[in-house]
Structure formats: C-alpha cells, structure tokens
Amino acid sequence: MTQNIYDDEVFFKNYADLPRSKYGHDGAPEWPVMLSLLPELQGKRVADLGCGYGWFCRYARDMGSSQILGLDVSQKMLEKAHQMGADGITYSRQDLETLLLPENSYDLVYSSLTLHYLENLQGVLKTILASLVSGGYFIFSAEHPIFTAPSSPDWTIDNSGRKSWPVNDYQLEGQRVSNWMAEGVIKQHRTLGTYIDLLVSAGFMVKRLVEWGPSAEQIATLPALDEEKERPMIFLMSCQKHDRY
Template sequence: MKQNKYDDPDFFQRYSQMPRSVDGLHAAGEWSVFRSLLPVLADKNVLDLGCGFGWHCRYAREQGARYVVGVDLSANMLARARSTTNDPAIEYRQTAIEDIDFAPGSFDVVISSLALHYVEQLETVYRKVYDCLTPGGAFVFSAEHPVFTAIATQDWYYDAAGNRLHWPVDHYQAEGIRQTHFLDNAVVKYHRTLATHINALVAAGFRITGAAEPKPSDEVLAAYPEMKDEVRRPIFLLLAAVKPGSK
C-alpha cells in the first residue's frame, strides 16, 4: 500500500503546524543523535527518502554535499520543499519510496527520516538502497520505534484522573499493518520488530555500524516542554549501516 496521506488537505494543514514542520531540524527531538550517525557529507551525492519539506536535503548541501536528490510521494510536501529551496544542486522527485529506481552506485549516502514505517515492502527498499549506494556508502535512517508501533492506539495508559501511568506494549511479535490515528486522522503504518529491521539490513548486504533510541535533548525539552514524557519510552529507532567495500 502506497499511502499519500500528506496530500489530504486537513492532514497536511495539521502537519504543517507541528514544531518540526515550523522550526525544522532543531525542533526534532531526535535530530542531534541522527546527525551524529551521519558520515561526512562534503563532496557526496546524497539521496533522501521521504524528504518531506526538504530540511535534510538543505542540511546536506550546507555540509558541502555535491548533489542531493529528495524523493517523496506527496505533491504538497514537494511543493513546500521547492518553495523553500533555492539551490540547483538539490533535485526533488515525486515518487514512492518503494518505486525508486536509481542506477547502481548513484549515491554515497542515503538518508531517511521517519518515513519507513509507512512502507509495506521494507526488504525491497533496503535492497534498492544497497544497490544504489557506492561501495563504502552509508545508509542512515530513523523510523518509529517498535515499542511505539506495536499497539495501534499509540497512546499512554491513563488513570481515572487522566494522568499518564505507562506506555503499553502488546502484540509486539505480530508484525504488519496498524490502523492508527495521527493528527486526528486515520493513518496506516507498519509495525516491525527490531530484529526484523536488523536482519533485513544484513540480508540486503549491509554492515550495521550504529543504533540509537534517542530521547529529546535538554535543549529541545527546554524549548518544547510538552515533550517531557518522551523520555519515558523510546519513540524513535535510528540505524546506521554501510555497504562493504571501497571506491
């Protein structure tokens, strides 16, 4: 299923009001850790899967990337990305992540931020990423953490007074579709275990070089106190891998 929820006007309007949509990478609680997993981007060709508003594409160019391609299925996302990008070395393409078809060795680095939990054919995507990377190329991505996606409600357990008691985890081993609600809209996501992510990367040929389950930094918590409960359970999974070999 190739879901294009971000072209729904109501959903897109709500998404556009989120802190990370307004303030960019610095409002993303996981950004400092994601950035630490990235290789040197100077003089690299970079691919961003699910590029959204293009924040990571522009960051890559700020770090000296030679050429950046951002792909996204949403016309709304790409229109916003193009309107805030003035750089001929950044190209935005409208396509589903599952449908990428780049020549072998096209990119030195592939990144993806919070998009892969919308993708059904994850193993296919990992193989395509591997194929389009140069030997020694890096793949760094974030996705919603399996602890977060296991139950479709994706919500806390509350007491009678509405206090957040704990985050429930159930049906963890039952991988597949989750009919969730996000920004007051029905959204389809895909739950996978941590082992599935790791084994799929290894099966595609990658060597895993790093992993993180970040919490918001003190700076982010100070700026966005509503995120205070995000330190109580992991919401994001970050993995970094390389394609063995050298140029």
C-alpha cells in the same frame, strides 16, 4: 502504491503546524543525535527518501554535498520544498514502494521517519544497497516498534500517577491504523529484529542503533518532552554497505 496521506488536505494542514515542519531540524528533537550519526557531507552524493519540505536536502547543500536528490510521494510536499528554494537540489516524485535509484551512485542515502509507511521494505533496502558505493552509508530514523505495537497507543496512568506505555501485540507485525493528524493513517509495525534482519540480509553492516530519548537539557527547555524518556517513540540507525559488496 502506499497510502499517500501527505497529500490529504487535513493531514497536510496539520503537518504544516508541527515544529519539525515549521522550524526544520530545530523543531526535531532527535536531530542532535542524527547529526552524530552522519558522515562528512562535503563533496558527497546524497539521496533523501521521503524528503518532505526538503530540510535535509538544504542542510546537505549547506554542507557542500555535490549532488542532492530529494524523493517524496507527496506532490504538496515537493511544491513546498521548491518554494523553500531548490537551487542545487533535484526533487522528484516517486512512490518509494517501487523505489528506483541509479546503481553505485550515492555516498549517503538518508531517510527520516518514512520507512514505517512502507510495506515492501525488503525490496527498498535492496535498491538502496545497490545505489550506494562500497562503504556508503544508509542512515535513517523510523517509528520505534514499542511505539507502533500497541492496540491502544496512548499513555496509561496508574493510581500513583505513574505514566506507562501499554505494550502489546509486539510480535504481530504488519499494518497499524492510527488517527495521528488525520483519520486512518496506515503504518507498518516491524520489530527491531526484523529491521536488522532485513538490513543484514540486504548486505548492510549495522553501525549504530539509537532508541531515541530526550536529554536532560532538552527536557529543561521543552518540558513536554519529559514523557519521551519513558519509552522510545523513534529509533535511528546507521548502516554501511559492506566493503565486500
């Protein structure tokens, strides 16, 4: 089983203070781009892998999705999701490493900032593909390998005051241990090439890749986002089940 850091007391408490936890999509600066990737949701069957507090499940409900499944490994997350209103949504606890989904049952599988915790991505992608109808979408975000690669993932500032992100170990795929919001959070570093290879060999067509950075308007509103234009922290992808499957 993947490390279930979200049920760690310290992590859960710190996570609760993040803008994206408190304000949902309004607190997630990549959301406008994610919106541009999403297909029409009205009447569609949707599964959200790593649903957390359920912000996306409730969004799909608001957009008229006919069937909504939210999966998460964290009991605390799912309790919070229930408290926020679960009408029309099925929440279920699952370790995504051993993901189980019914075949040929979803128009969209969605996942926000979750896949970089998973070791068995190949198996998970096969299950996602099988769960989609022909032409169905898999749309996800994950931490960017530029962000996950470095042995010392922190900004450096040179003599002229220029901020840089010190990339090394890019080709060394595998486990990274960070101390983000709690000690010893385990993530998996994978190159974009590996993500694309795994997706294509599972049977997906890659439609879009966005290496996310803030817009000028977002930086004007929230100056702390300025450094995010120096290197992408996350990427978003839109993939489609090949119509020959």
